Amino acid sequence: DRNRVRSAAYLGICYQDGLGVIQDDDLALEYLQEAEEEIDMLWNPINAMVMNALGVAYYFGRGTEEDEELGYEYFEDAAKLGLEVAKEHLQQINQPEMSEHESHKPGKEIAPFYQGLAERIREAVEKDLREVLDQVGEEQIYTAALVSDRDCVTLFLAVNTVEYLNENDGPDSESKWIPDEWGYSDGHHSALVKLSRLLWEHHDELPSESYFFNAVISAMKQLKDAKAFGDCSEEITCFVSISDDEEAGHMEDLSAKQLNSAELVAAFLKRDR
Structure with missing residues (x-):
């Protein structure tokens, strides 16, 4: 079980960012959700990276319906675990000019x-x-x-x-x-x-x-x-x-x-x- 959860975490992150594989938001989310179910089996920073990737998925609607509130919560959880990139996501979101780029957020599907x-x-x-x-x-x-x-x-x-x-x-x-x-x-x-x-x-x-x-x-x-x-x-x-x-x-x-x-x-x- 531990190996399965770790593999799901790695694969979810890789598929979301296109690291060594063809980028696939839908498949990434499936693996990330599987890893989240047993998140306690993961160590830091992998657990924080999974939280951050879920934040990206939900906040920007990548592989799922856009849910800014849920995405923000995932970013907060990752930031609490010390992940710098999650803190930077929060900083960007909280900047006033963020609203100027709302139209550039990903839709439900990638062209x-x-x-x-x-x-x-x-x-x-x-x-x-x-x-x-x-x-x-x-x-x-x-x-x-x-x-x-x-x-x-x-x-x-x-x-x-x-x-x-x-x-x-x-x-x-x-x-x-x-x-x-x-x-x-x-x-x-x-x-x-x-x-x-x-x-x-x-x-x-x-x-x-x-x-x-x-x-x-x-x-x-x-x-x-x-x-x-x-x-x-x-x-x-x-x-x-x-x-x-x-x-x-x-x-x-x-x-x-x-x-x-x-x-x-x-x-x-x-x-x-």
Whole structure:
């Protein structure tokens, strides 16, 4: 029973975020509900992650009827267990400007184009990364980012190396963590450019901003876990950014916490100091 509950918890989280599988909100909810029935068999932080995932499902209507009150309660339960991402969900919900984005919440069904979005992004980045790595050569990559915009219709990959930073700006330059200033990125005819065109064409079907950025983070996590950036992938600080929004810093922090080791995160969060 314990193994069954643990498996249900892992599968629910993976299917909701598209981690190693095709994203499926309905199947995710089934597994999460199964795990919740025996939540006492789970340890922290897995139990908190299940609560948070249920909060996402109910608050945003992913795989079920939208129920903001119930979703909020799940976020609170996860936050009480110390899960930072749940605290951030609560913070975002409680911000006055949250109401301005009500129209972007996911509906009851995900449009076909957006099903498996994380996998689609991962495949595009994987193709473009081969050319980027050829350009990088023997240089040491220290950071990589996927950058989009607030409308969620563009995506580009940016990579920087220690050598490029030292030669052009210096190790203490502000450009160290600004993707637009980095030395390497996908080209004009890249797979990500083609995907961006499709994102523009299907923009009216976008489930929500949070759905999109969760998929982008998931894709980056899959790439880093697979050591797509080379044998030293674990030493590279990865994050997701928004090119034209004041909330870019928040997105960068949120994604960095999910994609990197505690040591890398601690250094990244000090970048503006």
